[in-house]
Structure formats: structure tokens, C-alpha cells
Amino acid sequence: MSKIHVSTTLNGDAAEFLCEPTSSLLDVLRDTMGLTGSKEGCGSGDCGACTVMLDGEMVCSCLVLAPEAEGRTIATIEGVAEGSVLHPVQQKFLEHAALQCGFCTPGFIVAAKALLDRNPNPTETEVRYWLAGNLCRCTGYDKIVRAVLDAAADLRQERTPA
């Protein structure tokens, strides 16, 4: 079985990799590209710990076959901060103590950023339903929801014209 050559854009840079036809995008990100920020909690699309953006759409990377990434744009948790400057969602997760073990956190941050990119002013209920595909076992979600709502408020202020 020969490997498949795939060309993508990964966190803004051109990236190529070889993969098995059966490899998941998550396996390639973690094992081939060395980007272990995306986590595997289940491998069946039920926990959201592997959430990445594929051509601007939120996906569970464990459910995407790696060859499907050919010619497409992938954004992972490693590309959320701009250099050393944290994205407001990341900053608010820290300020609100919205993580305990932190294992689900990358998936939550990618998903929450995707929400705020689409809807800068979500209600608590909208946040809860948008994040319903991400499992957290530590926090009971309270501080996560507060962090996302606070990040939204922060982002809206930045967008307000002076």
C-alpha cells in the first residue's frame, strides 16, 4: 500500500505530507506534522477535542480522512494566537479559569473562535448549543461559557469605530 501525497495550507503556510489512505487528518496533524494541540478524546466525533477549521468550516479532524485535505486550508489551535499575542478567547479562558485539566481546551477554543467569527454577540444559549459538540468533564461548562461571552464582549469593543 503506497502512501498518498497531500498538499495543504496549514495555519497559513504551505504544507505537504504523505499519509496512508486510511489515516485521519487528526493522525496526520499529530503524528506527521507534530501538531499535538488537537487531541483525540474519542476518535468518533463525539468529544470535539480534535476540532479544527477546514476551509473555514469547523470539523472534527478525527472524522476527516487525511487525503481529503488536498488543496484545502487547515487551521488548528496552534494557529489561533498571533505570535505571542493570545486571541481574546484564549485570554479569557485564562482570566476566567475556564480550564482545569486543559485537555479539551484546544477544541473548545477553536470552536468558540469559530462561533465568534460568525456571531459576535451570541446569547448564553447560543454559546451552549454551539459548544454542545465539545465535551468537558472538569468544569461543568460554567466558566467556559462565561469566558466565551466575555471574549465576545471584548471583541465587539475592538470592532467599535472610535
Next chain:
Amino acid sequence: MNAPETMKPFRHVGTRPVRPDGVDKVTGRALYGPDFKAPGMLWGAILRSPHPHARIVSIDTKKAEALPGVKAVATGRDFPTLESLVMHVGEGASDIVDVSHNCLAFDKVLYEGHAVAAVAAVSPEIAREALGLIAVEYEELPFVLGVEEALAEGAPVLHDTVFTKGVEPRPDKPSNAAMRVEMGGGDVEAALASAAATVCERYALEPVHQGYIEPHACVASWNGDGQAQIWCSSQGHFAVRALTASVLAIPQADIRVMPLEIGGGFGGKTTIYLEPVAMMLSKKSGRPVRLAMTREEVFRASGPAPGAVIDVRLGADAEGTLVAAEVEFLYHSGAYAGSDAGSGVASAIGHYRIANTRVVGTEVLCNRPAAKAYRAPGAPQVNFAVESAMDELARKLGIDPLDLRLKNAAAQGDPQTSGLPWGRIGYVECLEAAKAHPHWSAQLGPNQGRGVAGGYWGNYGGPSTVNVSVAEDGTITVATGSPDIGGSRASMAIMAAEVLDVPYEQVRSVVADTASIGVSMVTGGSRTTFATGMAVVQAAEEVKRLLCERAARMWGVEAGQVEWRSGAVVCTDGAKQGQAMTAAAIAGNSLHSGGPVAAVAALSAKGWLPGFGVHICDTEVDPETGHVKIVRYTAVQDVGTAIHPDYVEGQIQGGAAQGIGWALNEAYIYGADGRLDNAGFLDYRMPVASDLPMIEAVMVEVPNPAHPYGVKGVGEVPIVPPLAAVANAIHAATGQRLRDLPMAPDKVYAALHPEG
């Protein structure tokens, strides 16, 4: 050094700074168990039993070994034969023979998913392919899953070496009753006979999983000279070292365990599953080997919390004073002895003053994965039964359920079930705070009901080692042996900064490996902030003393002429009076000041106190579907002193959410074939964000006099009351009493529509 009842104002304790490991965790840089790779590493995989109970007749690994790319195959036969030895590491006690046979079965498989053989290969694909080439011949045996069935005459007996512990004289036959624990005193029968109101009911729960999102994973590298390194996530790398070395019969110091970040444990990562197997594969292949579980393997083969059948009898006089309580329960132990009967007995009825009590717990072996600690192990099950029964009793007596609890609540000096007096506990304070909270008197909507429940967990102290050292620029490093599972680096840094009176950012806190710090017990039992925190304070105090001593020497003054003020040594008397010397000036001049400044505290922390909580839950029950929505939730808890209130609230909220999941949806579901039917997150339904409201955490601070800052453990208490709080709220909403968990929509619907 003891905490006074009223604390002096703190500079750092009680503040909410960002955790030192935070940026790594929000950027994806933190390395967890499954993230680590070693050069030349092989990929391992484990073959698991399809049968719930079978004798292994033979294992033929020749074809697997012949597959190109396969570098090693291991079975139970590769491991040393061990003498029975009960080891008290992790949370609770385990026989090392059982630990070994659970990692790789020896002659029998005891549950579906039991590990039978393992492979290491150059790729995960080849490792998985090789598993399919291993031929195992099984002789299937009758199996048993339920606790009552397992105790019945003629039930298949899992181990012919188990004679019920705690029964005198020792039974003459082996059985599935692994252990029996009994406590109490007085005359329960006479008191119940004279009681004005009694409740006599049976309650039942299925096993549930801890549900950490990070599956178990490790990399092991065992060199030809006998020395090894293991990289893994766990709740205690010293427990990993002790258990792995014991299973392999090698010296503990030959293994260096490097703690990776842990993605949740809740008690389930206080033991080992993979490490000795990865070690054996590494030894056989001469290369580092990675083993990681899939989610399905986590469900099938790692420890769930025990399910239970619980009988409760409560009696009270007409004024609502409890006169008698009897609790008898059977807890699943799964494949091996070592479940939660002891802690269940201790956690059943001690929150009330009752003259006549009898609490009996029995651990029952059955063909399920070996039960393991889950947050307040053994307490939520029995508390669900007792606090449901308290609600039933309150209704019979016509007394408000909070008032009934307040009337009988145990306070300092009252006897526990063991007879020993309670220390400075805060149950009454929690009940009063709950009663005063606006939630308790808020209006309810249609189909809504409100429930309340109280509960407690004993907490723990135990061994911890801490090293506090001063860098040459005066900044401080705190190294502990306690894995940080929910922000403990921050609370350790806060406590050191408090002692040294320096900025929080001047103190950095790390988790050191087994070769770099002394032995520390697992992060479990809600012990870390209490016990490891006590060691941090002790070591930081010693560093402060050393800095003063060095400054006095450098100034040429007496030790009594200097003191520590605002993060520096100040000379209070003599020639240098009024001068100050910073930690940087001392530590940066260690060649002349008397040497580097560092202190180790290695202690076994005593004086821990239990935590108490009272939860108020509002449910809305859909009569059309039986769906239960949690509409409001308030969790009141005595936390001693909150070192970092954000993470204390987080523990309370997370524990409540797990308890709500246990109450409403979570359960191991087995088919008639003895195989687990819901080994995945789709069918094992844990709460998601849209299932829950905000969870209001109300911290009551009744300081622990035995801890320098008043700390009591906080992590486990909050999973104890929710099960009954939810059940009581459903009863209030519907008039239906559900005594079997989970209270999933089908069960609620059936209760609402008995006609079918």
C-alpha cells in the same frame, strides 16, 4: 503552625491569578499523555478478550511475530510470578498480583475487554494488523454481572483465592463477596419500632465511568542495563513507579517516571494499566514503546465506579429527630477485590446525629472491569440512597427538607459513624447558607420542582515532598511531586508567595519527576492543596529562615538582629540597622553567603478535615417525553479556606455536573452476552454545555485549624449531593419517586405513565 478561626488578611491567598501553565494549555503546547514521542519509538496495541469470563487455553503469537514490522509480542506469561501483596498506593489498596493480571491476563479473562496480549510494531497500522494474527483459544465460563446474582448460591466464582475479608471466622469457601465492612452502635430495631415515622426503601445505581477526556497513554523505554524511563500522565507518578516496579519485580529507583500533563482523572488514573506492558514490549524489542487506549478501550477496560444496591431504613420521632438509621449496601468490585465499601460506610450517615445506627457494606466481585476510584469513591452511591430517604422522611413528617437536615446535622464534637468525634466541620453552616440563599425561596414555574441534598467526603492528607529553591536573581521555584490536574500549580505558587511575601509572578511552580523530588502520594482524596500545600508552606518558611541566616552572616550581625519583611531581610538592630538585603543579593552571592538557598519539606500531612456540601436543584420535567431539564443549580460547600477561589468554584461546578450526569443519563449498559453495549461517548451520555445551566458555587469558609492557611479539601465533596438533589427535585416536580439511577427519559416517562 495552626490557622486561627479568624484569619488575618492575606496578600495572595484568596486571589485569582492566571495559572502558570495556562498559556501552554490554551495554545496547544502542553504535552499530555498521548502527545509524547521518543526517538525510535514503536507503536503498541493490545488484544482484548471478547468474553466476559473464560479460561485461556493457549495463545499462539507466531504469525503475529512473523509479520514484517512487528518487533515484539508479549503475553501474561512474560511477566514474573508474584506473591500476593496488598499495596496501599494510589487511592485504596490493591493486590499486586491483581494489578499484574489486570494489565495482562494470566490464566483467565475476567471481563470483556481484559487485556490478553500486546504487540509493538513500526507503525500503528502494523501493530493493529498483528493483533488479528494472534490466535487465542478460550474455554468460555459462566459469567455474572449483578451484585445480587454474584452472591447467589451457585454463581460462578471469579477467584478461588478470595475469602470474604472482614468476616470472622474466615469463611471456609471462596466467594464473590470480597470484603464486608460494618460500623454503628445502639439498638436500631428497638429505635425503629418506637419511631413516629419510618422510611424503608431500596435504591440502585449502575456503574459509571470517570469520563476523563484524555485516554490512558504512555511511552516506556527499558534499557539493557535495567534502567528505564516512562513518560505518562497519571494522578501520581510515584504510584506508577511503585506499581510498575512491583509488577516487573525490579527496583523502583531503576524507573524514572516523567509526569506529562494529565487530561482528567477523577480517581481513574491512580492505578496502572499500560505501563508494565509497554515496559515488557520495550525490553523485548530494545526500543521505546508507546501504548495508548482508544476511547472504547477506556470504557471496556479501565475502572468504572461501582454500581450498587442499597437498602435504607430511617426512623424519626414526631418532631423530626432522627432516632435510627440502617444502611446495607452491595457495591460492584468488578474483576478484582478493592472497591469502595469502607469509604461508603464512612460516608453514609455521619452527617447526622443518630443514636442508633448500623451501616454494612459489601464489595462484590463480578465479570466487569475492576472498579476504580471515582471522585469521593463510594460516597455518591450511598448518599443518593440516604438523602433520597431523608426527603421521603421529611414528606412523611410534614417537615421542610432543609429544616429536617438542620435539626439533625452533625457539628464539631458529635460522633461520626465510627464513634470518633467530628472536628471543625461546616455542615450546619452550609445548610444555613442554603436556607438563606435566594434560590431556596425562588418561585418555580410549571412542571418544575426543587430538591435539596447534603453530603460529605472525608478528604485526606498523606505524604508529599516539596522543594523550594531560590534562583540567583531571587526568583523562586516550587517543585512538587503532585500532578496538577486542575490548577494546583497556581495554588502552590500562591501559598509560597504568601509565606515569602513576594509577588505571585516571582514564584514558579512545577511538577517534578520521580528522580527529581521525593515520594508524593497521588493527586487524589482532595489532598493536594492541603497536604502538598502544607509542605510548600513548610519549605518556604525554611527558605525564609535560611535567607535571614545568610543575611545575618553577610552583615556580621546576630540572627536575632534580622527579620523578613516584604520579601527581603531587614536588619532591625546593631551596625546595619535599617538596611535591607534582597533574596537576589543573597542567592546571587551563594559562593560567599553560605551556599545555595533551597529547602525540602517531606511530610505526611495530618489534621485533614472532611468537607460538607448542600446542593439545591430545580428541575423541569417534560410530561410528554420524560426529559428532565436542570433549570437552576446552587452548590454550597464548606471549603475551609479557598486558596484560589476560581479553581475552588471550578471543582464545585465540575463535581456537580458529573453528579448531574450520574443522576440523569450515565450508566454502563450490558447485553445478555456480558458485553458492554455503550463503550463510546455517543451512547455513554455525559452532560454537554446545552444540558446544563450556570452552576452557582457558594463557598462557605470554615477554616481548618490544622492547616497554616485553613485548607480543607474541595475536589470530591461536590459529586456527593447531586444524585439525590436531582432525584428529590424530580419528585417535587412530578410526585414520582425514582429510586433507580439513571433517571433517563424512558424511566421518568414510565413513572409518569404507569399505564404504559
